[in-house]
Amino acid sequence: MPHINLLPWREQQRKESHNKFVAILGVVVVLCIFSMFLLSSFYSSLHDGQNIKNSYLSNEIGLLDQRIREINQLDKKKENLQQRMRLIEELQSSRNLGTQIMDEVxxxxxxxxxxxxxxxxxxxxxxxxxxxxxxxxxxxLRQVQSSYLLERPVMQGIIAGEQTSRLLSDFNMEFYVKPFDKITEVANEP
Structure with missing residues (x-):
């Protein structure tokens, strides 16, 4: 027995263990690198997907902003048309205003x-x-105050005078025509 040398076998076993360790370490490193690559590609795909969603939402928001601008323009047109309609109604109702004033006076x-x-x-x-x-x-003055068309009578002056055999006083007076909306309110009352 003294002739058996176990050192080369141990040496060989150490080399094999070392080779196994390096192989396992290499496999672990490769697996780590592969898993990091998979994880990186997974998060990259999530990031790309989110970018696609964000660009879609940005496009949709742009379309909605355009529709909002169109709606605002339509609202302005509607307001202009309503203002024109009110003006036409005022002109239509005031068309005979001179005749109505003379009749009321x-x-x-x-x-x-x-x-x-x-x-x-x-x-x-x-x-x-x-x-x-x-x-x-x-x-x-009382008649002007109770009129549906006239308002705010103001007597500016009365000057006593004489004309032939009758006494007549000269006077100056002013009153106002009611605004269109007040006239239409009174006209629409039952």
Missing amino acids: AKIVPAGVYLTKLERRGNRILVVGRSESNNRLSSM
């Missing part, structure tokens, strides 16, 4: 009051005339 002027001048400036009407008494003028 004829209704509010009591007997004994004579108009010498009637002038319209926008919504303001200036009246110059003569009256037999101040009571008749106050009656005219």
Whole structure:
């Protein structure tokens, strides 16, 4: 037995163990690198998928923004058309306003009051005339206040005067035509 040398066998076994260890280590490194590659490609595909979703959403948001702009433009057109319609309605209703004013003035002027001048400036009407008494003028003021078309009567002055055998007072008065919306409210009431 003394002639058996176990050292080369141990040496050989060590080399084989070392080779196995290196092989296993190589396989583990390759598996790690492969798993890192798979993991990297998985996250890369997730990232690419999210980028695709984001670009799709960006396109859809762009389309929706365009539709919102179109809707806003349509709203502006609608508002312009409604404003035009209101203007046309006002013009249509005020078409006979001069005739209505003359008719209403004829209704509010009591007997004994004579108009010498009637002038319209926008919504303001200036009246110059003569009256037999101040009571008749106050009656005219009350008639203007209760009118559906006229409002805010203001007596600017009364000047007592003499003409032939009758006493007549000269007066200046102004009142206003009611705005269109007030006239239509009164006209639409039952």
